[in-house]
Amino acid sequence: MDVWGIIKKGAVEIISAGDLQNKLISGQKLKIKLGTDPSAPDLHLGHTVVLRKLREFQELGHEIIFLIGDFTAAIGDPTGKSETRQPLNPAQIAQNAATYQEQVFKILDKTQTRVVYNSEWINKLTPADMLQLLASHTVARMLEREDFKKRYSENRPIALHEFMYPLLQGYDSVALRADVELGGTDQKFNLLMGRDLQAAAGQTPQNIVIMPLLEGLDGVNKMSKSLGNHVGITDPPNEMFGKLMSLPDALMPRYYELLTDLVFDPNAHPRAAKEKLARYITAQYHSQTAADAAAENFQNVFARSGVPNDTPVLKAGRFAGLRLKELLVAAGLSASNSDAKRDIQSGAVRINGQKADDPARVLISGKTGKFILQIGKRKFVKLE
Amino acid sequence: MDVWGIIKKGAVEIISAGDLQNKLISGQKLKIKLGTDPSAPDLHLGHTVVLRKLREFQELGHEIIFLIGDFTAAIGDPTGKSETRQPLNPAQIAQNAATYQEQVFKILDKTQTRVVYNSEWINKLTPADMLQLLASHTVARMLEREDFKKRYSENRPIALHEFMYPLLQGYDSVALRADVELGGTDQKFNLLMGRDLQAAAGQTPQNIVIMPLLEGLDGVNKMSKSLGNHVGITDPPNEMFGKLMSLPDALMPRYYELLTDLVFDPNAHPRAAKEKLARYITAQYHSQTAADAAAENFQNVFARSGVPNDTPVLKAGRFAGLRLKELLVAAGLSASNSDAKRDIQSGAVRINGQKADDPARVLISGKTGKFILQIGKRKFVKLE
Numbered sequence: 001m002d003v004w005g006i007i008k009k010g011a012v013e014i015i016s017a018g019d020l021q022n023k024l025i026s027g028q029k030l031k032i033k034l035g036t037d038p039s040a041p042d043l044h045l046g047h048t049v050v051l052r053k054l055r056e057f058q059e060l061g062h063e064i065i066f067l068i069g070d071f072t073a074a075i076g077d078p079t080g081k082s083e084t085r086q087p088l089n090p091a092q093i094a095q096n097a098a099t100y101q102e103q104v105f106k107i108l109d110k111t112q113t114r115v116v117y118n119s120e121w122i123n124k125l126t127p128a129d130m131l132q133l134l135a136s137h138t139v140a141r142m143l144e145r146e147d148f149k150k151r152y153s154e155n156r157p158i159a160l161h162e163f164m165y166p167l168l169q170g171y172d173s174v175a176l177r178a179d180v181e182l183g184g185t186d187q188k189f190n191l192l193m194g195r196d197l198q199a200a201a202g203q204t205p206q207n208i209v210i211m212p213l214l215e216g217l218d219g220v221n222k223m224s225k226s227l228g229n230h231v232g233i234t235d236p237p238n239e240m241f242g243k244l245m246s247l248p249d250a251l252m253p254r255y256y257e258l259l260t261d262l263v264f265d266p267n268a269h270p271r272a273a274k275e276k277l278a279r280y281i282t283a284q285y286h287s288q289t290a291a292d293a294a295a296e297n298f299q300n301v302f303a304r305s306g307v308p309n310d311t312p313v314l315k316a317g318r319f320a321g322l323r324l325k326e327l328l329v330a331a332g333l334s335a336s337n338s339d340a341k342r343d344i345q346s347g348a349v350r351i352n353g354q355k356a357d358d359p360a361r362v363l364i365s366g367k368t369g370k371f372i373l374q375i376g377k378r379k380f381v382k383l384e
Numbered sequence: 385m386d387v388w389g390i391i392k393k394g395a396v397e398i399i400s401a402g403d404l405q406n407k408l409i410s411g412q413k414l415k416i417k418l419g420t421d422p423s424a425p426d427l428h429l430g431h432t433v434v435l436r437k438l439r440e441f442q443e444l445g446h447e448i449i450f451l452i453g454d455f456t457a458a459i460g461d462p463t464g465k466s467e468t469r470q471p472l473n474p475a476q477i478a479q480n481a482a483t484y485q486e487q488v489f490k491i492l493d494k495t496q497t498r499v500v501y502n503s504e505w506i507n508k509l510t511p512a513d514m515l516q517l518l519a520s521h522t523v524a525r526m527l528e529r530e531d532f533k534k535r536y537s538e539n540r541p542i543a544l545h546e547f548m549y550p551l552l553q554g555y556d557s558v559a560l561r562a563d564v565e566l567g568g569t570d571q572k573f574n575l576l577m578g579r580d581l582q583a584a585a586g587q588t589p590q591n592i593v594i595m596p597l598l599e600g601l602d603g604v605n606k607m608s609k610s611l612g613n614h615v616g617i618t619d620p621p622n623e624m625f626g627k628l629m630s631l632p633d634a635l636m637p638r639y640y641e642l643l644t645d646l647v648f649d650p651n652a653h654p655r656a657a658k659e660k661l662a663r664y665i666t667a668q669y670h671s672q673t674a675a676d677a678a679a680e681n682f683q684n685v686f687a688r689s690g691v692p693n694d695t696p697v698l699k700a701g702r703f704a705g706l707r708l709k710e711l712l713v714a715a716g717l718s719a720s721n722s723d724a725k726r727d728i729q730s731g732a733v734r735i736n737g738q739k740a741d742d743p744a745r746v747l748i749s750g751k752t753g754k755f756i757l758q759i760g761k762r763k764f765v766k767l768e
Binding site: 071074075078122123125126127128130131132134135136137138139140142143148152155157158159160161163164167 | 455458459462506507509510511512514515516518519520521522523524526527532536539541542543544545547548551
């Protein structure tokens with residue numbers, strides 16, 4: 001693939017493509033900026049889409065600037081209304097930044113990455129500078145941003161300092177003299193601020209490479225920890241592999257494009273294609289050996305209906321006297337008695353691999369009770 | 385009049401009256417704040433309404449804080465869109481502040497007034513402090529301010545820094561720990577910001593004394609230099625007196641209340657009441673002697689149709705050969721030839737006190753021509 005092919009692969013929008021092509025052709029070493037928020041340092045595969053693009057620029061020899069938005073993290077949300085924006089103290093920020101980088105450098109080459117903290121220049125701004133930044137945009141322009149527009153039209157409060165954050169993010173680009181900034185589609189508004197403010201400061205406006213937001217394992221919503229549809233890049237190999245094997249087939253081409261250097265083969269068997277994907281990604285964040293072991297474990301459990309290696313073990317004595325439907329709830333396999341009953345009636349519940357169909361059966365009394373309890377193909381406990 | 389009677393005289397609104405009464409009764413020395421903008425230092429009688437109220441607090445022994453908003457003046461309007469908000473350099477600000485004070489101390493007792501500049505504390509604010517200020521209010525709250533609401537609904541731009549100014553004005557009250565702030569009705573929103581921010585900072589919110597905006601000589605619009613309906617406090621005595629004598633009768637009670645310590649007598653003859661008012665105000669900004677002389681000059685001109693002492697003198701030779709209607713225009717008495725003709729036809733034009741009714745008459749040829757030309761009772765020139 002040529003340079004331009006690499007850069008535009010997977011991107012939703014490039015502003016402006018012609019300018020960026022010219023910059024790339026010029027042979028000059030470009031400053032490529034990615035800004036991050038150190039208040040939630042756990043990365044999932046959704047975050048890696050843009051990090052992989054950054055890596056591509058890095059491999060092309062450009063200067064990668066990994067910006068840690070510590071100024072914002074130290075402020076948090078001064079209204080105290082947002083739980084996700086608690087102000088962090090310097091020790092917490094340092095801790096998060098370290099965690100963050102540990103994960104990021106699974107993708108980026110640490111020795112070739114410049115890590116910067118925006119408090120370095122933002123804390124030097126005078127009140128007059130801040131007013132100057134504010135004066136650069138109008139209220140109407142700010143209310144064009146999707147989330148502001150929505151909240152304003154729904155009469156939900158927007159505190160004034162929220163208008164400052166896009167401006168400060170834009171100012172980061174001025175301070176760094178960024179040539180290119182990367183971000184997700186939800187960042188477009190803020191990325192454009194950088195262009196505006198650079199132009200106002202007499203700089204050439206940065207180009208913007210906008211990457212899509214990756215859908216989570218549910219195949220519908222954007223990947224997010226709070227939705228539970230995510231694959232964390234620190235998830236253990238078996239968990240990572242298993243989660244990826246539950247991906248809807250329709251999402252495979254997208255995951256291939258955005259998360260791997262592999263080419264998706266539409267003629268391959270879906271299960272094989274998915275295993276290849278899961279093995280590739282697991283190997284990337286762990287090792288080839290770990291990925292192979294996870295694949296074998298997975299086959300063990302799901303393909304041969306065996307018992308996974310990491311099945312939790314519970315003390316049988318705790319459950320003495322319970323009827324099957326109560327045991328399923330107490331062992332955490334069913335959410336409620338009625339769920340448990342339904343699971344039993346549907347034939348999904350097995351004891352040591354044998355179907356169990358009597359909800360009232362008492363399995364553990366006194367010392368007896370060493371067996372494997374399972375619902376369907378993914379939920380197991382060992383009772384000993 | 386008791387203390388409370390003095391303080392509430394003329395005020396449109398006091399927030400909150402009960403609190404302020406208690407503070408006044410407590411006998412404690414209160415900090416009374418008035419903020420001013422040094423970008424337009426020429427005061428007119430409209431400005432004196434609130435200054436006179438400040439003087440009343442001063443006479444009651446409270447601490448008068450005259451705040452010069454030099455921070456704002458130094459910033460101006462960073463969008464460069466407002467002509468009235470050009471940024472001023474320190475020398476201009478110092479010059480304006482001096483001019484301002486020279487005028488203000490015609491009303492306040494200089495020795496008992498604390499003059500402060502808000503750049504002193506605003507320039508010390510960090511970016512985090514600025515964000516904290518912004519976070520204290522919402523976009524919706526700001527858009528409640530009349531002029532913002534209007535502009536937003538009319539799709540006229542509001543630059544974001546404009547939201548900062550009310551907050552900074554409020555912060556001035558925090559920095560000064562003001563007990564009371566004075567302002568005109570157009571300042572109510574900003575004055576309330578002070579209360580909000582003081583409460584947020586754990587201070588007792590200042591009380592607010594809101595004074596009306598004085599109508600100008602046209603009797604309709606608020607007094608303003610740009611509308612030309614103003615009486616400047618540096619206007620020369622004859623001009624000041626003459627302008628005040630042109631006040632519509634209906635406004636007299638209001639001018640008495642807001643600009644004097646006199647009591648308006650509804651049974652007095654309007655002309656006598658107006659002369660008393662004009663004499664009082666002229667004496668305040670000049671001297672009793674100057675006021676008496678101005679009154680005499682006025683009577684000379686208007687009551688006895690005499691010629692005012694300050695009639696402009698023009699060189700007759702410049703107008704040689706002109707016909708009367710052209711002369712009236714050239715001498716600046718009529719706005720156009722057709723106006724001049726109408727003035728002549730209506731019988732308002734006099735030469736040395738005699739009606740002149742021939743528009744085509746040539747008055748000055750060669751060396752001749754020393755006379756007084758007049759239209760109605762207020763426009764005069766001497767030609768010599």
